[in-house]
Amino acid sequence: MDIPLNVDVFCSNEQVCGRSVCIILNPVTKEITHFVVRTKEMIHLEYLVPVEFIVESTPHKILLRCSRHQLAQFRSFTHVEYLDPVDVDYEHLPTMYEPGGLGMWPYGVDNDYISAVPVEDIPHGELGVHRGAHVEARDGRIGRVDEFLVNPENSHITHLVLREGHLWGQKDVTIPISEIDRIADDVVYLKLDKQTIAQMPGISIKRWWR
Known part of the structure; x- marks a missing residue:
């Protein structure tokens, strides 16, 4: 079964209820426990959906056995924390201004503002992997995560679908789970080197502009 990322997710009434944006997995057992659905409303909401609710999955869509109302009852994947920029040690945070405030980086007319930072609520002991997460061979970066086969x-994950190559020469390579060394936050480490991966057969990626 595919669990593709960045594809439409359909609820039980076959209406599009969002898109898949992240896979949640146990890094020890390499079992996928949840995936994240981002709704398509103007203000996006993201929900943690147990994989048991997947009825059907293809490389192009995911069908759930729940309604849009039931989807909204699942645990939220993100929350917002509000930080005083004076108290943090890093810059370039998204900024939320009080009414009447105006800011232009790096200057501001009103200093009474707070920074709104979205935080992902990944279950304890698990990891989140997004589409496009880096894949590292033994001798350096080789490509990005396209999807997982379970x-x-x-x-349990059986294969990683690796998107290898540059924009105009990309191909998908299927990597068996036995060749995955470990999985960290948005990084998958392989036991193989670049030369071995380059020699593996792949399927050319068809782009809409071709």
Whole structure:
């Protein structure tokens, strides 16, 4: 079963209820426990959906056995923390101004503002992997995560679909789980080197502008 990222997610009434944006997995067992659905409303909401709610999955869509109302009952994936920029040690945070305030980086007319920082609520002991997460071979970066293939009986990952190459010469390479060394936050480390991966057969990626 595919669990593709950045594809439309359909609820039980076959209406599009959002898009898949992240996979949540146990890094020890390499079991996928949830995936994240981002709604398509003007103000996006993101929900943690257990993989048990997937009825059907293809490289182009995911069908759920829940309604849009039931989707909204799942645990939210993100929350917003408000920080005083004076108290933090880093810059370039998204900024929320009080009414009447005006700011232009790096200057501001009103200093009474706070920074709104979205934070992902990943379950304890698990990791989130987004589409485009880096894939590292033994001798350096080789490509990005395209999707995962899982065993539908136990939700364990069987293969990683690696998007290898540059924009005009990309291909998908299927990497068996046995060749994955470990998975960290948005980084997948392989046991293989670049030369070995380059020699593996792949499927050319078809782009809409071709």
